Amino acid sequence: MALLLREAIGDSLRRTRVSQSRTLREVSSSARVSLGYLSEIERGRKEASSELLAAICDALDVPLSDVLFDVSESLADAVPARGRTPVGAAAGLGAEPKSRDSDARAAEHAALVAQDTRVVIPPPAARALAAA
Structure with missing residues (x-):
């Protein structure tokens, strides 16, 4: 069975929370999401919106x-390398698919990000929206 995106996101969030020795209650309170819903997200049972993420x-x-x-590394590791074309290679930016360690993937990712010409505009602050 293939790894679902929501499962990979949940796994990553849970690993991060546990590595910080934080409880679901602490994170749910800070993120303003119910404890039960955060638990469902971490277990890969619910899809989190981009705002909630x-x-x-x-x-x-x-x-x-x-x-x-x-998450992208988890999903890539879950898919057999044969027949998989990395995103950078599909855009003519990378080499042929081959097995690489995590550091090499991180370096390739950094190189692709450095070539990215998109401009990211941050969302307005909540206070600015309330004043409008």
């Missing part, structure tokens, strides 16, 4: 990009 990552004091990178 951002709130959970803020509560864990970890960048969302780090969680997504961890």
Whole structure:
């Protein structure tokens, strides 16, 4: 059975929380999400919206990009290498698919990010929305 995105996200969030020796209650309170719903997300039973994922990552004091990178590695490891084309290679940015260790993947990811020309505009602060 294939690893689902929601399961990989939940695994990454749980590993992060446990590595910080924090409880579900602490993180759910900080992220303003119910304890039960956070538990369901961590177990891969519920899909978290992008807004909710951002709130959970803020509560864990970890960048969302780090969680997504961890998830992408988990998903890549779950798929047989044969026939898989890395995103960078599909865009003409990378080499042929081959087995690489985690450090090499991180270095390739950093190189792709350095080539990225997109501009990320942060969302307005909650106070700015309330004043509008």
